[in-house]
Amino acid sequence: MRKISESTVRRLSLYLRFLEQFAAHGQTTISSAELARRGGTTSAQVRKDLSFFGSFGKRGLGYSVTELAAKIRDILGLRRTYRVILVGAGRIGGALVQYPGFRQRGFHVTAIYDKDPHKVGSRWNGLVVRDVRHIEADLAKEPTDIAIVVTPAEAAQDVVDRLVHSGVKAILNFAPVQLAVPADVVVKSVNMALELETLSFSLSNR
Amino acid sequence: MRKISESTVRRLSLYLRFLEQFAAHGQTTISSAELARRGGTTSAQVRKDLSFFGSFGKRGLGYSVTELAAKIRDILGLRRTYRVILVGAGRIGGALVQYPGFRQRGFHVTAIYDKDPHKVGSRWNGLVVRDVRHIEADLAKEPTDIAIVVTPAEAAQDVVDRLVHSGVKAILNFAPVQLAVPADVVVKSVNMALELETLSFSLSNR
DNA sequence: CCACGATTGTGAACTTATTCACAATATGCG
């Protein structure tokens, strides 16, 4: 397959969200122009994004809302559900476990780990927090593709090494460090402070 | 000023983080190559990013860690501190208020608002949750540039309208909706589920 | 004080992403 840009994937994700909203309102077809309006982009961009994967519309008519949604789910790999483990039972971890958006989209948090003995054993949203040292053994029994890392910066690389060693292939990282992983593992880092800094930049430059 | 790309700003933010780490280790100078290695980019990229704002290095030597950090803080508008208000006293809101990264970087959460009468009045990290209907009056007394919106999707646009009306110029939005704002207000939307979906895409395409 | 190794700053080349623009349909209506 041709190399698909990150921005295209993010937009597809957005389009899917809008399609679901349209479906909920009983709308059956949608034009690229309308999708673009909602997503803050252009109709040409919408069509180009989709064109990398096939042609899903009808000229003169637009797209079938449900068909296109199904197609995008397919493209994004959202037909299946994913087991997700979470490392770091802090406040952000807690918020994430309970975040309904994950489950709605098929991401099921199946285990929570922490290093702190005070946290190990407590219940979180129906899950018992386990000691990080069980990661390897647990994942050997229950292979898991995705992990969310919400540890302090110092602990993150060590945790990631163990996750990678245990077969985790995708990591959503909230720790403010650049993580080193093998080429076949994908890391996506999110950093709240950095988002605020881009806002600060915008504020200072106008 | 020349138009600066979002990616450049994000990278500057990253460089700043690394520079602070280097400073903490007592390192006094740094080369673009080393900064690039840490940030997962190239030395040319680092120099180009900086070149949009001036020339801060010494040929043959590199950059002074503290000087460059100061320069980037300047560029990003981080010399000052920012008052930040938070709308939505849910779990994510709670996690964000306590997130040390914000305060460290000069973003001070000064007020929390919610619509739910059960939440209004409770204390959160030393702040009393106030009713959203006080936003206008409060901001008239204490002008605030930045707001973080962590409301349900349905409520977000309404809240944003009131924020904009009250003079807020930058919004970090966690609600899964596209927000409409005037041209002089900047919105940055963050969506956790979307991040996981990009991971899902990567997993399905290799 | 000159030659050498290191490293910046930056135009130019290249690559990637977005927008344009239009032929190719599909529908509906008289």
Added chain:
DNA sequence: CGCATATTGTGAATAAGTTCACAATCGTGG
């Protein structure tokens, strides 16, 4: 059925972002 209208799919044009490559310059050591 044929014309008017809507809207896709896509090559070509444009714009934006990244990498290359090299002259400029700094510090050092003989």
